[in-house]
Amino acid sequence: MKPAPQLLVLTLGQGLAGGMTASVGFLASIGGLNHRLALLLLGAALFCAILGGGASFFHMHHFSAARYILRRLKTSWLSREALTTGLFGGTLFLLTVATVWGRLALNSPLYIALAWLVTFFGLVAIFVTAMLYASIPAMLSWHSPVTVLNLLAVGLLGGSGWGGFFGMVEHGPSGQLAAAVAIFLVVTGAVKAFQWHVFSLARHRIRATTGFGLPFAPYRLQDSGTTRAPYRTQTQVHPVISDGLRLRMAVVTAIFLTVLPIVLVILSQIAAEWGWMLGAAISITLGSIFERWLFFADATHSSRVFFADEPREASRVAEPVMRGRLS
Amino acid sequence: MQLTIVTDLNKCVGCKSCQVSCKEHNTSGAYGPVPDAHPRADVDGMWWNRIVTMESGAYPNTSVMYLPKACMHCYDAPCVPVCPTGASYKREDNGVVLIDYDSCIGCQLCMWACPYGVREFDEEEGVVKKCTLCIDRLEDESLPEVERQPACVQSCPTHARTFGDLDDPTSEVARLVSTRQGFGLLPELGARPSVHYLPRRPEPPRVDKETLEKVMAERYE
Amino acid sequence: MAQYLVSLHAQDSTSSTLRHMHTTCYMCACRCGIDVAMEGDKVRFISGIPENPVNKGVWCAKGGAGIMTEYSPARLTTPLMREPGAPRGEGRLVPVDWETALTTVAGWLKDIRRTDPRRLAYFTGRDQMQAFNGFWARQFGTPNWAAHGGFCSVNMAAGGMYSVGGSFWEFGWPDLDQARLFLMFGVAEDHPSNPLKLAISALKEQGGRFVVVNPVRSGYGALADEWVPIRPGTDGAFLLSLMHVLYRENLYDRAYLSAWTNAPGLVIRAPGTDKDGLFYRTEDGDMWVALDSGELVPYAQAQGQGVLEGRFEHEGLELEPAFQTLVREISAATPAWAEQVTGIPKKTIVRLALEMGMTALQHPIVLPIAWTDIYGVQHTETVGRPVAFHAMRGLAAHTNGFQTIRALFDLMMMLGTVDTPGGFLYKSPYPKPVPPRVKPAANPDAYRPNQPAPAPLLGYPTSPDDMLVDGDRPIRIDEAYSWKYPLAAHGAIQNVIGNAVDANPYAIDTLMIYMANVAWNSTWNTLSTREMLTARDETTGEYRIPHVIVFDAFDSETVAYGDLVFPDTTYLERWDATSLQDRPISEPTGPADSIRQPILPAQGNARPTADVLIELANRLELPGFVDEEGTPRYRNYADFIQFWETTPGSGVGLLSGFRGSDGKDELVGEPNPHQLEAYASHKAFWQYELPDEHRYYRMANQGYLEWAQRVKFIDTAEPLTLNLYSEPLQTFRLAGMGQWPGKSPQDDQLKRRLATYFAPVPIWYAPLEDRPEEAESFPLRIITQRPMTHYHSWGSHNTWLRQLLNENPLFMNPIKARELGLSEGQWVWIESRIGKMTGKLRFSDAVEPGTVWTWNAIAKGPGSWALDPQSPEVRRAILINHIIPDRQAGTKDFFNNDPITGQAGWYDARVRVYPSERHEVWPIVDARQPAAAPPPDTDYFAYRSSQSQGR
Ligand SMILES: Nc1nc2c(c(=O)[nH]1)N[C@H]1C(S)=C(S)[C@@H](COP(=O)(O)OP(=O)(O)OC[C@H]3O[C@@H](n4cnc5c(=O)[nH]c(N)nc54)[C@H](O)[C@@H]3O)O[C@H]1N2
Ligand SMILES: Nc1nc2c(c(=O)[nH]1)N[C@H]1C(S)=C(S)[C@@H](COP(=O)(O)OP(=O)(O)OC[C@H]3O[C@@H](n4cnc5c(=O)[nH]c(N)nc54)[C@H](O)[C@@H]3O)O[C@H]1N2
Ligand code: SF4
Ligand code: SF4
Ligand code: SF4
Numbered sequence A: 001m002k003p004a005p006q007l008l009v010l011t012l013g014q015g016l017a018g019g020m021t022a023s024v025g026f027l028a029s030i031g032g033l034n035h036r037l038a039l040l041l042l043g044a045a046l047f048c049a050i051l052g053g054g055a056s057f058f059h060m061h062h063f064s065a066a067r068y069i070l071r072r073l074k075t076s077w078l079s080r081e082a083l084t085t086g087l088f089g090g091t092l093f094l095l096t097v098a099t100v101w102g103r104l105a106l107n108s109p110l111y112i113a114l115a116w117l118v119t120f121f122g123l124v125a126i127f128v129t130a131m132l133y134a135s136i137p138a139m140l141s142w143h144s145p146v147t148v149l150n151l152l153a154v155g156l157l158g159g160s161g162w163g164g165f166f167g168m169v170e171h172g173p174s175g176q177l178a179a180a181v182a183i184f185l186v187v188t189g190a191v192k193a194f195q196w197h198v199f200s201l202a203r204h205r206i207r208a209t210t211g212f213g214l215p216f217a218p219y220r221l222q223d224s225g226t227t228r229a230p231y232r233t234q235t236q237v238h239p240v241i242s243d244g245l246r247l248r249m250a251v252v253t254a255i256f257l258t259v260l261p262i263v264l265v266i267l268s269q270i271a272a273e274w275g276w277m278l279g280a281a282i283s284i285t286l287g288s289i290f291e292r293w294l295f296f297a298d299a300t301h302s303s304r305v306f307f308a309d310e311p312r313e314a315s316r317v318a319e320p321v322m323r324g325r326l327s
Numbered sequence B: 001m002q003l004t005i006v007t008d009l010n011k012c013v014g015c016k017s018c019q020v021s022c023k024e025h026n027t028s029g030a031y032g033p034v035p036d037a038h039p040r041a042d043v044d045g046m047w048w049n050r051i052v053t054m055e056s057g058a059y060p061n062t063s064v065m066y067l068p069k070a071c072m073h074c075y076d077a078p079c080v081p082v083c084p085t086g087a088s089y090k091r092e093d094n095g096v097v098l099i100d101y102d103s104c105i106g107c108q109l110c111m112w113a114c115p116y117g118v119r120e121f122d123e124e125e126g127v128v129k130k131c132t133l134c135i136d137r138l139e140d141e142s143l144p145e146v147e148r149q150p151a152c153v154q155s156c157p158t159h160a161r162t163f164g165d166l167d168d169p170t171s172e173v174a175r176l177v178s179t180r181q182g183f184g185l186l187p188e189l190g191a192r193p194s195v196h197y198l199p200r201r202p203e204p205p206r207v208d209k210e211t212l213e214k215v216m217a218e219r220y221e
Numbered sequence C: 001m002a003q004y005l006v007s008l009h010a011q012d013s014t015s016s017t018l019r020h021m022h023t024t025c026y027m028c029a030c031r032c033g034i035d036v037a038m039e040g041d042k043v044r045f046i047s048g049i050p051e052n053p054v055n056k057g058v059w060c061a062k063g064g065a066g067i068m069t070e071y072s073p074a075r076l077t078t079p080l081m082r083e084p085g086a087p088r089g090e091g092r093l094v095p096v097d098w099e100t101a102l103t104t105v106a107g108w109l110k111d112i113r114r115t116d117p118r119r120l121a122y123f124t125g126r127d128q129m130q131a132f133n134g135f136w137a138r139q140f141g142t143p144n145w146a147a148h149g150g151f152c153s154v155n156m157a158a159g160g161m162y163s164v165g166g167s168f169w170e171f172g173w174p175d176l177d178q179a180r181l182f183l184m185f186g187v188a189e190d191h192p193s194n195p196l197k198l199a200i201s202a203l204k205e206q207g208g209r210f211v212v213v214n215p216v217r218s219g220y221g222a223l224a225d226e227w228v229p230i231r232p233g234t235d236g237a238f239l240l241s242l243m244h245v246l247y248r249e250n251l252y253d254r255a256y257l258s259a260w261t262n263a264p265g266l267v268i269r270a271p272g273t274d275k276d277g278l279f280y281r282t283e284d285g286d287m288w289v290a291l292d293s294g295e296l297v298p299y300a301q302a303q304g305q306g307v308l309e310g311r312f313e314h315e316g317l318e319l320e321p322a323f324q325t326l327v328r329e330i331s332a333a334t335p336a337w338a339e340q341v342t343g344i345p346k347k348t349i350v351r352l353a354l355e356m357g358m359t360a361l362q363h364p365i366v367l368p369i370a371w372t373d374i375y376g377v378q379h380t381e382t383v384g385r386p387v388a389f390h391a392m393r394g395l396a397a398h399t400n401g402f403q404t405i406r407a408l409f410d411l412m413m414m415l416g417t418v419d420t421p422g423g424f425l426y427k428s429p430y431p432k433p434v435p436p437r438v439k440p441a442a443n444p445d446a447y448r449p450n451q452p453a454p455a456p457l458l459g460y461p462t463s464p465d466d467m468l469v470d471g472d473r474p475i476r477i478d479e480a481y482s483w484k485y486p487l488a489a490h491g492a493i494q495n496v497i498g499n500a501v502d503a504n505p506y507a508i509d510t511l512m513i514y515m516a517n518v519a520w521n522s523t524w525n526t527l528s529t530r531e532m533l534t535a536r537d538e539t540t541g542e543y544r545i546p547h548v549i550v551f552d553a554f555d556s557e558t559v560a561y562g563d564l565v566f567p568d569t570t571y572l573e574r575w576d577a578t579s580l581q582d583r584p585i586s587e588p589t590g591p592a593d594s595i596r597q598p599i600l601p602a603q604g605n606a607r608p609t610a611d612v613l614i615e616l617a618n619r620l621e622l623p624g625f626v627d628e629e630g631t632p633r634y635r636n637y638a639d640f641i642q643f644w645e646t647t648p649g650s651g652v653g654l655l656s657g658f659r660g661s662d663g664k665d666e667l668v669g670e671p672n673p674h675q676l677e678a679y680a681s682h683k684a685f686w687q688y689e690l691p692d693e694h695r696y697y698r699m700a701n702q703g704y705l706e707w708a709q710r711v712k713f714i715d716t717a718e719p720l721t722l723n724l725y726s727e728p729l730q731t732f733r734l735a736g737m738g739q740w741p742g743k744s745p746q747d748d749q750l751k752r753r754l755a756t757y758f759a760p761v762p763i764w765y766a767p768l769e770d771r772p773e774e775a776e777s778f779p780l781r782i783i784t785q786r787p788m789t790h791y792h793s794w795g796s797h798n799t800w801l802r803q804l805l806n807e808n809p810l811f812m813n814p815i816k817a818r819e820l821g822l823s824e825g826q827w828v829w830i831e832s833r834i835g836k837m838t839g840k841l842r843f844s845d846a847v848e849p850g851t852v853w854t855w856n857a858i859a860k861g862p863g864s865w866a867l868d869p870q871s872p873e874v875r876r877a878i879l880i881n882h883i884i885p886d887r888q889a890g891t892k893d894f895f896n897n898d899p900i901t902g903q904a905g906w907y908d909a910r911v912r913v914y915p916s917e918r919h920e921v922w923p924i925v926d927a928r929q930p931a932a933a934p935p936p937d938t939d940y941f942a943y944r945s946s947q948s949q950g951r
């Protein structure tokens, strides 16, 4: 499908914010939080959250109806997302204000509890967002618990990367921080690998036999109703990325999101230089962006059966002449 | 009551009359317009009903199939619960799934939720649009009887489409579905589409095999 | 930028009430009845009229999209004249006022008519007023008029007229309400559109079996119970072998052949004499037939008892029934032979023949309808042979098409299905005599200055004496009715430009083109044809065709070539008639016709073409249009429709309903000055239901024939004997062999063609493009199909229809592609013997492996049709006309036409396909200047007839 920039920013921002808040809680819990560190991390988290929230706002096209957005809390994960993301953003803001205000002792049980509470709201927000994707049967690639794990893992990993970096700047090498990052790296790597498998299964579920009740496969789509598939109006289907692009993006994602950071984290510990950790955090963030792009771009929607060919058959969709206009 | 359309794939020739009559009626109808982009250049527009052409089987046993695809007015319409504002809703009195443009925020989540790719997005108005089962025709008492049915049903030159209440076992649609093995698309996704299709039913050759073999062997081998 | 077609504010509340107007659709040639709902001054909705006999309330994609044709940005709204000094073809046209345009053209035409009326060539494309146009040209006095039939389907029309006095298409029809078996040959997706869809639906409803014979499976073919993929151009062989099996299995209707066809007629066998192959006739001209007893009696007296086989001698002449000649021809056409030619397994051929024969003979339909035949025999019931056929250009558009279609009709006669329930049914005013008794004047002196032609310009020759030749020299610019194309019953529009440029047989002054896109999709070897239109005489520097006048409603490719362009209105803005004098919209159940009425005002300064032609006729004082004093009889076409009669006082005019001063007469009656109003208030059509006893066997139904004579469909109530054997063809063969006493060709090549192709019983020969020496170099056949959503070039300026189809790949069977090492989506060269072009490959298992195909007329020239030059129609669509040869292989003397009728051999072209290094459509012609600056493109275009309910 067409990855909407707003959704990339929203999910990345929300994940990073949640992850960074978690770092705050973690650092506080291990007694490693100081004021500067707290402000840096909370500031960055708030920045990401605002970026994400802003993006999600602009993902709406019909602002005047925004007032109805909480109407369907009972059924709609999007309604719930508006609520939980708002709750997270709000409490994050309050925690930041409280931290700036400076009256709360940073490593006090109260602060620790508050930090973990906000983190909890953050994780709930990520969970709800992830459920929004995971609960749609038609989004064949996403309709699985892996989607929830994936969003949580990538968010926590991103946050821990930055937590590790800021922590190292303040305190020098910390085995605990490095271990936390490393654990998230391994978990995320595993989740990601599993999810790509799920994506591949989803692609192969696109079959005319169910889509059409046709007796003989293979089938060949000759026409989707208009000469070309509807780029503007069917964003959940088009464009379909090529095998080559998918593979390249997956390799790049794997390198930036896990392989390179692992090396960098290890180097940071050996060399005791926070520069390596900064590299790891940046690499993870870039990797998350690639990961998220691929998460959207490569998602298979069931209606693709009516708009594109079976795998391995070239798509009938011609190159658009006016690329600019159609992108 | 569940109003719906049943299409006989044994009769659909893929002429796209229903695709155009849909746009023709609805662009000026209560839920219009049904817009287009770049009408003079690389035109790309909104259609609530698209005829999909599919080839299957290997030559010479090739089959060519046309499938008119609009909103399936699902019993368990997945587009409805996902909608945060309640803009997408299913009418309780007749099962028609509709969108209230005034409360739609244009988030397009319903487009993801719909398994069939029949919802389309109007960028200018910022709302999602789709087949309304021509509800504005069905309920307009000023229209003559022949027009109080979906435009796509009225125009279909092969009378492949039948409109009616699937929940009424005496209706024509219910009869067709039960007697002709009517099926819905992508049943595994659980939307329980009310729109049904009737499969092909090829007429076999009118000469039996033995007669043919005999004639062949006697005179034409 | 958003563009709404209706302003957001200015709509008063009354505009939301709908006004319903009735008229006849013109988005294709089907002529369905449509209800146009108007909201204010905008079209709200177009739908089918339920009572209309053609479409019975349904409408197609094109019909519904008529709204976008009305509001097309490509409309011409003012007369245009080529900019002084600008070369022709670049589209540099400037608006002129009507008076200037009319005076200029009237000046040219007056000059021509005064000196040599032949120097006006008037040719029309898919127009629907051929009766009027033919009358206009005849009054002008030129022989050079024809409509589009030559490049369309004259083989189908002529093949039927010379066999059964009717044909498929607008002249006859498969009775799918009752057929048990239906075979469709060479019909794409939409011919005709709504009527055939309704009929196929009826067939499916009653459980009939549907077999499609076509190299491609799509459209109607997709619904077939069986697809018979045939090699293009080989149907004749297939049909002959079907007849072979029917004959051998004794599955043919002897009684039918003896009673209603000339199969028992005794043919003289006297090779080398001028009688050879002609019927042995009585003094009154009746055929002799033999009875079982051996006794010879005139056909009319034999009462259907004539024998079909045997040899007889009479007065020293050797005689044999005509059927015997057919039997001889088909005896070699074994299924094994046909399998080699057609690619259809012989077992399939035998099975299909058995299915046909057994269905026809062993499962007849018997209707409780009594009727009386020409022999005076009263039948208590009507017997039908429920095997129906339909065929079109897949048979017709080959250079062996005429004989193939003859074969199809002979097969139908063998099965006894012509005008019987469940079979082929005529549409009024058909059947006509075989062939219909109209002939153009054959004498060169018939076309003199300032006088009308003495006879209609088109018709059906019955012997070489009817040829329009002066020795071997053609009289007509298109060489119709010359030795090259003797039975060119529809003229040959595709020959005109080439001949005019070569001054062959003579130069012309003015070419008038109405509703034909001859600079693009209805021409072949397109690039050179475009050059011909701008070719100049080397010595004088003048154009070889000095004046080109174009009547068009839209800014087509051809408009760019007009020296003067007349802007027509759309079909929703003019009076018009579909007429029994033209191509009827009748049903098998009886005659019908309809009108168009202006529902919207004309846009800008557009004027209906017929009105313009009448204005010109009045200025030229053409007889027939003005009275003795020179006073116009008709102010406009509406007048013409109501007052014109075939001959003064005949009571027969363009419309058959609401005739007579009180509007109470039907078919025959005085002109009615309120006829159009009467139609308008009767939902724009008129229909007459034949009583049951007149509905079948009409060629031999005494009651029907008498009625048909009374209403002037036919001159006399004589039986219309079907021609299993075509004596007219044999006369041409005699001329070719130098044995015809009358007009004959001198040139050897011309003689050879007559002798070879004019067989009196159907034959099959390979299409003329199939040359053994090229079998390897051009192994594939390339053909086109019409898409259901587009009517030739008409759809690409229609915002809605454009989206349904705006680019076209070359479809190829993957089996063949693998053989050639080609892959899906690859750019390829498509090369014929005259040139090459590129295209993008698309695999399809629904095409016979020796054939490649694409859609017809989707590609557009840059600058035309108000399209952006980057449009997919320009950049991604291909036009195979570029590489379809215009001349017959190995000669400049003949066009790529059927040697009998002059039908264009569109589907004979052979190509090779190989990878292309060019990844774009090629060739692309130079961009022309649009007739008017097209409106700006927009991101958002939304048509609403009213904003009252809008957001
Ligand atoms: N390769 C290939 N070529 C083919 C064929 C094929 O099968 N394959 N088919 C052939 C056949 S059968 C035919 S009939 C021809 C058709 O070829 P044409 O007769 O040339 O048909 P059109 O492309 O429809 O072009 C007719 C012109 O009519 C104009 N027009 C439309 N409506 C109106 C109107 O209301 N008034 C006026 N004055 N003009 C109007 C259009 O703008 C257009 O310029 O093409 C032939 N060409
Ligand atoms: N929608 C739409 N309808 C139209 C038109 C249009 O442009 N658009 N044009 C109108 C006009 S002018 C005409 S003439 C008619 C033409 O109506 P058709 O004759 O149906 O049209 P074509 O597209 O020429 O289709 C020819 C068919 O013959 C097949 N064919 C080609 N060669 C052979 C062969 O050798 N044997 C057999 N058995 N089949 C073969 C092709 O695959 C194709 O399916 O349609 C009319 N109706
Ligand atoms: S786009 Fe509109 S209708 Fe669809 S889910 Fe969002 S608010 Fe609901
Ligand atoms: S087809 Fe799609 S839009 Fe229609 S009711 Fe079902 S899920 Fe909703
Ligand atoms: S029911 Fe109405 S809105 Fe739905 S596809 Fe048919 S015409 Fe379009």
Ligand code: SF4
Pocket (backbone or CB within 6 Å): B007, B011, B012, B013, B014, B015, B016, B017, B018, B019, B051, B066, B068, B155, B156, B157, B158, B159, B160, B161
């Ligand atoms: S109008 Fe009827 S025949 Fe044509 S595509 Fe639609 S359902 Fe099929």
Ligand code: SF4
Pocket (backbone or CB within 6 Å): C025, C026, C027, C028, C029, C030, C031, C032, C055, C058, C059, C060, C061, C062, C063, C064, C193, C194
């Ligand atoms: S078939 Fe369609 S385009 Fe042709 S006349 Fe009928 S409604 Fe019009």
Ligand SMILES: [Mo]
Pocket (backbone or CB within 6 Å): C148, C151, C152, C153
């Ligand atoms: Mo045609």
